[in-house]
Amino acid sequence: MSLKYAVLAALLEGEASGYQLSKGFDVSxxxxxxxxxxxxxxxxxxxxxxxxxxARVVRQERRPDKRMFTLTEAGREDLRTFAAAPTRRPTAVRDELLIKIQALDGADPAATRELIEERRTWARGRLERYERMRDRMLDGRGEDAYLRESDRVGPYLTLLRGIAFERENLHWCERVLTVLDRRAARAGRG
Known part of the structure; x- marks a missing residue:
């Protein structure tokens, strides 16, 4: 998949400036x-x-002009075609940290621990942000009501995937830290 379809999908929410799209990418x-x-x-x-x-230019006083972008019918059709096409095989995980963990047996345990704690902090922050987004999307409704009544559920469903991903990252980090602690304790006794 290319960035092309991610941008087209983001514009399903409506007209947006490049700045708004950038912030939307960062958040959702x-x-x-x-x-x-x-x-x-x-x-x-x-x-x-x-x-x-x-694209249309919006004149602004005391600020540079901004460009606002909307989907054309050709863009909507291209996105519909993409959404209906069979998916290629799922993306493989490419994570430099996993290579470092693969090689951890010869590494400095304190440095490895620091890397895992950093990843845990990162995952917690993203999870908290995603959960705040979910709360804003639900706006006091239960999930079932939201999924039944909302005009668009795609952003919510992808957000659920992000939440699950970060929860699993946290679980994995905790497991790795437990293993490192047990190995350090055993090495201290030996």
Whole structure:
């Protein structure tokens, strides 16, 4: 999948500036498709050139003009075609930390512990942010009511995946730290 479809899907929410899309990626899509602002702006230009989105300039006083982007019918059709196409095999996990853990037997235990604690902190922060997003989306409704009544459930369902992913990251970090503690205790006795 390319950034193209992530941008088109984000524009299903309605017209947005590049800045708003960048913030939206940071908050909602980052749990499954991260992009830098530079990548996003390049993709917006490409999509506009391909006629899949439309850009309009909004004049602002005391601030630079901003461009607002919307999906065109061609963009909606392209996104519908993409959404209906068979999915390629699932993406494999590519995580540098896992390579370091694979090699941990010859590494400094304190450094390894620090890496895991850093990942745990990162996962906690993202999980808290995702849970706040879920609460805002639900807006006091139960999940069943939201899923029944909401016009769009895709963003909520992908958010649930992000929540599950970060919960599993936390669980894994706790398990690794427990193993490291037990090994350190055993080495201290030996």
């Amino acid at each position: 899509l980052a749990n499954f498709w991260p992009a830098t602002p530079q990548q996003l702006y390049r993709e917006l230009e490409r999509l506009a050139g391909d006629g899949l989105i439309r």
